[in-house]
Amino acid sequence: MLLGRTAASLFWMARYMERAENMARLIEVSYRISLMPKPFRAHQDDWSSALKSAHCEATFADKYDTASQENVIQHLVLDRENPSSIRSSMETARNNGRAVRTALSRDVWESLNATWNELSALRMNQLSSDKLPGFLDWIKQRSMLFRGAMLGTALRRDSFHFCQAGAFIERADNTARILDVKYHILLPRGAGPGSSIDRQQWASLLRSVSAHRAYRWAYRDASYQPWNVAQFLILNPAMPRSLLFCYDWISNNALSEIEEEYGDGTLPCHETANKTMALLANANMEKIFQNGLHEFLSDFIDRNNRLTAEIATAYNFP
Amino acid sequence: MGDNFNEMLEADGSVRPAYALLHKWLETQTPSDLRGKIREAESIFRRLGITFSVYGTEEASERLIPFDIIPRIFAASEWRRLEAGIAQRVGALNAFIDDVYHRQEIVRAGKVPGDLILQNEAYLPQMAGHSPARNVYSHIIGTDIVRVGANEFYVLEDNCRTPSGVSYMLEDREAMMFLFPDLFAKHRVAPIEHYPELLRQTLDSVAPPQCDGEPTCVVLTPGIYNSAFFEHAFLADEMGVQLVTGDDLFVEDGWLYMRTTRSPVKVDVVYRRIDDDFLDPLTFNPDSTLGVPGIFDIYRAGRVTIVNAPGAGIADDKAVYSFMPEIVEFYTGEKPILNNVPTWRCSDTDSLAYVLEHLEELVVKEVHGSGGYGMLVGPTASKKEVAAFRQVLKKRPANYIAQPTLALSSCPTFVNSGVAPRHVDLRPFALTGDRMRITPGGFTRVAMKKGSLVVNSSQGGGTKDTWVLED
Numbered sequence: 001m002l003l004g005r006t007a008a009s010l011f012w013m014a015r016y017m018e019r020a021e022n023m024a025r026l027i028e029v030s031y032r033i034s035l036m037p038k039p040f041r042a043h044q045d046d047w048s049s050a051l052k053s054a055h056c057e058a059t060f061a062d063k064y065d066t067a068s069q070e071n072v073i074q075h076l077v078l079d080r081e082n083p084s085s086i087r088s089s090m091e092t093a094r095n096n097g098r099a100v101r102t103a104l105s106r107d108v109w110e111s112l113n114a115t116w117n118e119l120s121a122l123r124m125n126q127l128s129s130d131k132l133p134g135f136l137d138w139i140k141q142r143s144m145l146f147r148g149a150m151l152g153t154a155l156r157r158d159s160f161h162f163c164q165a166g167a168f169i170e171r172a173d174n175t176a177r178i179l180d181v182k183y184h185i186l187l188p189r190g191a192g193p194g195s196s197i198d199r200q201q202w203a204s205l206l207r208s209v210s211a212h213r214a215y216r217w218a219y220r221d222a223s224y225q226p227w228n229v230a231q232f233l234i235l236n237p238a239m240p241r242s243l244l245f246c247y248d249w250i251s252n253n254a255l256s257e258i259e260e261e262y263g264d265g266t267l268p269c270h271e272t273a274n275k276t277m278a279l280l281a282n283a284n285m286e287k288i289f290q291n292g293l294h295e296f297l298s299d300f301i302d303r304n305n306r307l308t309a310e311i312a313t314a315y316n317f318p
Numbered sequence: 319m320g321d322n323f324n325e326m327l328e329a330d331g332s333v334r335p336a337y338a339l340l341h342k343w344l345e346t347q348t349p350s351d352l353r354g355k356i357r358e359a360e361s362i363f364r365r366l367g368i369t370f371s372v373y374g375t376e377e378a379s380e381r382l383i384p385f386d387i388i389p390r391i392f393a394a395s396e397w398r399r400l401e402a403g404i405a406q407r408v409g410a411l412n413a414f415i416d417d418v419y420h421r422q423e424i425v426r427a428g429k430v431p432g433d434l435i436l437q438n439e440a441y442l443p444q445m446a447g448h449s450p451a452r453n454v455y456s457h458i459i460g461t462d463i464v465r466v467g468a469n470e471f472y473v474l475e476d477n478c479r480t481p482s483g484v485s486y487m488l489e490d491r492e493a494m495m496f497l498f499p500d501l502f503a504k505h506r507v508a509p510i511e512h513y514p515e516l517l518r519q520t521l522d523s524v525a526p527p528q529c530d531g532e533p534t535c536v537v538l539t540p541g542i543y544n545s546a547f548f549e550h551a552f553l554a555d556e557m558g559v560q561l562v563t564g565d566d567l568f569v570e571d572g573w574l575y576m577r578t579t580r581s582p583v584k585v586d587v588v589y590r591r592i593d594d595d596f597l598d599p600l601t602f603n604p605d606s607t608l609g610v611p612g613i614f615d616i617y618r619a620g621r622v623t624i625v626n627a628p629g630a631g632i633a634d635d636k637a638v639y640s641f642m643p644e645i646v647e648f649y650t651g652e653k654p655i656l657n658n659v660p661t662w663r664c665s666d667t668d669s670l671a672y673v674l675e676h677l678e679e680l681v682v683k684e685v686h687g688s689g690g691y692g693m694l695v696g697p698t699a700s701k702k703e704v705a706a707f708r709q710v711l712k713k714r715p716a717n718y719i720a721q722p723t724l725a726l727s728s729c730p731t732f733v734n735s736g737v738a739p740r741h742v743d744l745r746p747f748a749l750t751g752d753r754m755r756i757t758p759g760g761f762t763r764v765a766m767k768k769g770s771l772v773v774n775s776s777q778g779g780g781t782k783d784t785w786v787l788e789d
Contacts, residue, residue, distance in 0.1 A: 003566050004577045099542050102555040110365050117364060158579060262580055315579040318565050 002158050004316030006100045010159055011166035011311070013096035013112075014150075018170040020089035021143035024136040026050055026178070027076055027086075029208040031132060034069055036200070047072040053181045053208075056084055069129075077135075078127065086139055090119050105153040108146065115142040158258055165254040165311065172246035173304050175233055178208055180297040186226040188289060202229050209233060209241045230293065231285045243300060244280045250307070251277035258315075269310035276303050323467050323727040324739055325390065336393040336787055339504050344388070344730065344737060352732050355387050359493050366489075383486060384780030389494060389501075390729045390742060390762045397508075397786040400463070400471060400746070401756055403655035406646060408459050408748040411476055411633045413649035415455040418632055419445045429644045434637060439686060442594065442629030444601060448618055451524040452752065455627040458517070460484075460745045460761070463656065465727040472657045472724060473642070474743065478634040479626060480591050483761040484747050485549035488513060488556075490761075490783040506788040508758035513747070514556035517589075520751035521557075524623050525586045533586040535559045536576065538567070540592045540608045550591050564592075569612035574622045588613070589625045597628060636685045636719050637663055659724065665716035673720040674711065677704050680720040681771075682711060695771060697723050726771055729782065731764055741765045743773050744784065759784035 030050040048067040051057050056075065059082045064071045079085045083092070094116040101109050127135060147167075154160040179186070185201045202224040206212040211232065218236060219228045236242045251273040259270055288296045311317070326337040333341045363382050392400070417423050418435055425432045435441050460481030462474040491510055495502055518535070525533035539550035541563050554561035566576050567585065575582035590597065596606040601614040617624050632638065638645075640661035646654040662669035664682075673680060682694040694707040711718055728739035746760030762782040763773035773779040 001560070001583055002579045003560055003562060004579055005563065005566050006560075007579045095542060098547075098551075100561075101551050102561050106366075114365055162579075258579075264580060316577045318577075 002103070002162075005318050006103050007158070007162045007315050008312065008317035009096040009100040010103060010162040011317070013093045013100075014163035014166035015170040016089040016093035016096070017112075017143050017146050018167045019084060019174070020086050020093065021140055022171070022174040023054060023076060023084065023086050023089065024139040024143075025208050025210060026053055027073065028133065028136045029204050030072075031069075031129075031136075032207070033200075033204055049181050050076070053178045054084060055177060056082055059083070073129075073132065077132075078122070087119060090116055090139075103159050105149070105155075107149040107153045111142070111146045111149045115146070156257075158261055161254040161257045161261075162315075165250055165258075168246040168249045168254065169304060169308055171241055172243050172250070173301065175209055175241050175243060175246070176297050176301050176304065178205065179230070179233055180294060180301070183293045183297060186230045186293060188227060198226075199224060202226060205229060206232075211239060211241065214239065227285060227289075230288075234288070235280065235283060235285065247273070247277045247280055255311075267310070267314040269307060269314045272303065272307050272310055276300070276307070322725045322739075322741070323465060323470075325465070325727050325729045325742075326739075334393075336391045336396075340389065340391060340501070343501060343504075349732075349736050352387060352737075355497050356385070356732065359385050359387060359497060362493060362496070363489070384766055384778075385490060385493065386731050386740075386764055386766075386780050386782045387494070387497065388730050388732055388737065389783040389785045390744075391505075391785045391787060392759065394787055394789045396469075397758060399469065399655065401758075403471065404461055404463075404746055404748050404756055405754055406650055406652065406655055407461060407473065407476070407642070408456075408750060408754065410642075410646040410649045411459060411478060412453070412455055412750060414645050415478075415627070415630055415633050416449075416453050417649075419448060419455075419629065424645065424648050427648065429648050430638070430641045434641070435632065438632060438635055438637065440629070440631040440635045440638075442632075444614065444618075445627070445629035450627050451526055451620075451623050454524055454750050456630040456633060457520055457524060457625045457627075457750050459748045459750070461656075461748065463744045463746065464724055464742075465744070466725050467727075470657065472659050474659060475636075475639065476634045476642075477745070479593070479631045481745070481747070482546040482549055482591075483745055483763075484513060485552040486781050487747070487757075487759070487761040487784070488552075490781055494783040505785065508786040508788050510757050510759060513757050514553060516749055516755040516757065517553065518557040518559070520749040520755060521559075521587045521589055521625060523751035524625065526620050526623050528621055529586040534584060535587040535589060536562045536567075536585055538562055538564070538588050538590040538592060538610075540596070544591070546591065553589075559589075564606075564608045564610050567610040567613070569610060569616055572616055572619065572621060574610070574613060574616060585622065587623045587625060594628045594631065597624070636661075636683060637665070640719065659721045662720045664711065664718040664720060669720075670711075670715045673718075674708065677708060677711075679723065681723050682707065682718050682720045685717055685719055695723065698770070723771065729762075729764065731766070731780075731782070733766060733768075738768070740768070741771055741773065742782065758786035 027050065030046055033046050045067065047069055051060050051067060051072060054076055060072070060075050063081070064075065075082050076085055078087045080088060082088060094112050097104055097109060097112045150163060182201065182205050185198060203212055206215050206229060215224070215229070215232055218232060218238065219225070221228065232239055232242065234243050237244050237248065239245055255270055255273050259266065326341060327333060360382060363385065414424065418441070422435070424430055425435065456478040458481060460477040460483060462477065463471050464474055465471050488511060521535045522533050536559055537550050537554040539547060539561060541547065551561055560576065562576055568575055568577065574585045576585055592608050595603045596608040598609050598611060598614040599606045600611050613622065614628065616622050640663060642658045643654050662673050664670045664673055673682065677694070678696045680696045684692045694703065696704065726741040726743065729742050730737050731740035733740065742762050742764045744760050744762050747757050749755040762784040763779045764782050765771060765773045766778060766780045
């Protein structure tokens with residue numbers, strides 16, 4: 001038996017851990033671009049596009065006038081008033097975990113708690129820009145430790161599946177948003193290699209989902225092809241951050257396991273997840289580009305949000 | 319302070335038998351060995367999140383309670399006497415609460431004044447006439463006891479509402495067994511790790527008579543920001559029951575349910591760790607968002623058991639405390655085994671005059687206070703503090719009681735300067751359901767500052783593992 005509140009806490013705990021890790025990657029990439037010589041920095045607004053991908057434009061605008069590197073990093077890393085900053089995400093993940101620690105294995109709880117203990121001891125001014133890469137690396141490692149503890153020690157039952165549903169819904173949302181902010185650089189533009197600026201943008205996009213090396217193994221091209229980059233992140237079933245991969249987990253694994261365990265029949269959340277899964281499984285890039293990549297991605301983000309709401313209703317989240 | 323009872327050493331410096339092995343072992347330990355062990359213990363506690371929250375401090379709102387790695391030891395014979403005293407007192411407390419909410423025989427017999435009960439803030443008129451399952455009201459009692467001599471124990475306070483600290487008792491033991499397995503191999507220490515099992519048996523045994531089949535128990539917590547949240551989660555986990563907040567529970571058609579991911583599940587026993595006032599906004603504080611609307615009505619109807627019962631606080635009220643010798647004798651027909659500290663009720667004019675005259679020697683406490691807040695420890699307070707307190711006391715005398723300062727016993731404790739005696743108290747836990755279950759030992763708190771008598775964790779006190787040796 002699982003309380004509705006416990007299920008909600010597990011779902012959001014996993015979601016916020018995933019969010020912290022994704023945020024670390026996003027900042028890492030933006031920071032890397034900021035170190036490039038000027039000509040490669042095509043757009044003045046690299047930092048504002050990071051804000052957009054992180055869905056933090058509104059909270060940022062409330063506090064700052066200009067999207068300078070310093071301001072954006074401050075807002076995305078340590079700002080307590082930004083609910084999606086790395087610090088806030090870690091705190092929310094840990095507080096959710098703390099509220100339901102009876103539902104967590106000791107290893108999972110310890111990984112969460114130790115991370116928060118270290119992070120909460122960190123002062124703003126201790127994070128100078130030379131320390132930033134190390135810090136972001138540490139955040140990724142802690143998130144991976146958490147995931148590892150979960151995979152290695154959690155009983156495969158409803159509580160675990162709610163965590164997995166949360167993590168993959170967050171991951172799908174993250175990949176879709178990153179793509180949507182940069183969709184224009186992926187649009188087909190006749191033959192021929194892209195400019196060096198284009199190549200730089202494609203590489204960064206892949207990097208922000210830790211996929212620039214994997215891409216080489218998945219596609220044999222000597223250089224990045226925007227078509228393939230999009231295919232890789234949306235429809236490649238082997239790529240663990242692609243939308244298809246995420247939905248395979250959400251629909252065919254997490255939610256269907258819960259459905260089976262409970263035997264209460266198919267609820268609207270299952271229907272939505274299955275529909276999105278079918279949509280991805282039957283899609284091909286040609287059609288997606290024909291109908292509009294941006295339209296496809298915004299539709300996906302909406303469906304994904306609706307799924308969260310439906311899961312909350314189906315399982316009595318408070 | 320020179321003539322305090324030293325629990326390890328006799329007056330002539332020889333070692334008491336129960337401490338013989340420990341004393342020998344301590345001599346083989348260097349300060350840096352012990353310091354290393356303390357660091358190890360702290361990192362375990364921190365990693366596990368065994369913390370308590372301190373109200374009113376924004377920074378570091380989760381703190382570790384200082385843990386002292388030198389155990390406190392009771393010989394089997396010492397414990398037997400203590401245990402008998404606790405059982406006697408706990409039995410009397412439950413009989414008293416039952417009487418208070420029914421015929422009030424003790425008032426009729428002229429042993430306690432009626433006003434003391436009816437005018438008392440801790441008296442809940444809504445409880446009058448209600449008989450909970452097995453007539454048990456205070457299922458979990460933590461009795462605060464201090465020692466002043468070989469066989470002299472005083473009860474400072476009976477905690478009959480929602481006593482905390484039991485998780486520290488259990489975790490301190492876990493830590494000690496991890497850090498010093500060899501010490502356990504040399505001693506026969508009575509085990510305590512079955513406390514959660516005993517608690518679960520107690521809860522099951524007081525399920526409402528209307529409950530058929532296996533009762534469903536829950537632990538009701540105010541949430542993660544409560545100072546004892548760790549303990550709530552710990553106990554729920556150890557007992558294998560759900561940890562719930564008020565939001566998770568609801569009353570429908572006269573029964574209590576919890577919201578799950580599937581259909582609602584009926585709840586029979588609520589071990590609540592929230593105060594009476596917050597339990598039910600329909601009956602008590604209407605602004606409470608922590609409790610469950612309607613729970614009190616179905617409690618009165620005998621459809622759910624609340625542990626400890628609402629209104630049980632009448633028994634640990636500090637003004638009622640001064641009548642404990644009469645209360646014990648009235649219900650058990652025996653002389654109390656444990657002493658009561660002589661207490662002046664400041665509501666009484668003569669007593670107030672005496673207290674004002676002797677403030678420097680007395681401990682003055684708020685009648686309804688807890689946690690060591692709002693009290694004056696005369697002998698260690700500055701002139702200024704005493705003067706300030708005098709004014710407060712004169713303004714609301716009925717709010718205070720005063721007691722002589724007791725010469726608290728001391729135990730060897732590891733402090734900055736090495737191993738030194740520090741004052742301690744003891745909170746054993748007694749469970750009452752179908753029968754009484756008392757865990758050997760209890761939760762020892764130690765004042766880490768030299769000479770200090772304040773052991774409260776909110777005031778910088780620490781904890782120790784407490785050993786009862788078996789014969």
